[in-house]
Amino acid sequence: MVNWNHGGLAIASYHAGVWRSAVASDFVPSLVPSLFRLSLSAAPTAVQALLPLLSTDEHQRAAAFYSPDDRNKYITSRGGLRVVLATVLGAEAREIAFEYGQHGKPALAVPWNAGGIHFNVSHSGEFALIVVSKGTRVGVDVEFERTDVELEKLARRFFSDSDCERLLTLPEAEWMRAFYRCWTRKEAYIKAVGIGLSIGLSSFDVSLEEGHPAQLMATRPEAEEAKRWEMADIVMEKDYSAAMCWEKRDKRMNMQVFP
DSSP, rough: OOOOOOGGOEEEEEEETTTOOOGGGGGGGOOSOOEEESSSOOOOHHHHHHHGGGHHHHHHHHHSSHHHHHHHHHHHHHHHHHHHHHHHTTSSSGGOOOEOOTTTTEEEOOTTGGEEEEEEEEEEEEEEEEEESSOOEEEEEEOOOOOSSHHHHHHHHHHHHHHHHHHHHHHHGGHHHHHHHHHHHHHHHHHHTTTTGGGGGEEEEOOOSSSSSEEEEESSSGGGGGGGGGEEEEESSTTTTEEEEOOOOGGSOOOOOOO
16 A cells, blocks of 8 residues: 655645545545645655655756755655655556656656546645546646735736726725636646647636636637536635636536535
8 A cells, every 4th residue: 555644744635625634535536536735844754755756857856946945845746746646546656757748737657647547736835736537637726825916917918808807897905816716717727728828818718706606717719618627716725726627527527526
């Protein structure tokens, strides 16, 4: 049995809007996406336990970080991803290999891709999120809500006209939360599709108002694309926003795992 508690690494799993310590059954691959969270402020013992799991190129990337804190967060995120995938696959974490699509989206390489496992990773601030599914493309995004950004300027630059209009008609006090709801939902969709910013954040619309379900509202030029995807917000700590997006492949995907 694969041990996911490397040096005290804490892995939480997500159930109906609640995070709990992961248990073995959470790692069984399914059409229903499984969502995991890592704290990137891992204890030194966890960082040291994860370091041997990294590949040669991952070691090189870790060594390139000037800040020890950033280096440890990278080791925790990348090592934690390997631990999660190894537990799902019943494999050795250090042996797993990755390949990268034309637009940089990571995927499992041969022979670990034989089971149709899809995954995606996002990290910001003190957290990393990892989503895993079987046979369905998935994307996830988490963002620390920085207060030193020019929200209107960024929205006009990156969002669609519809997104901007709905955002800027809200009371200004609501802009920040609405902006990050919009941003994380858009990023989650782009990451799920796997073709990067070649889509363009302005080429599709998402819901962003408080109390409105996360939804891919419109896609251009192919309007039917919007019907192929499901979205959900992810409950996080204060000052964080997160969302995920997954491909509709089965009516069971309309589940209650995500609020």
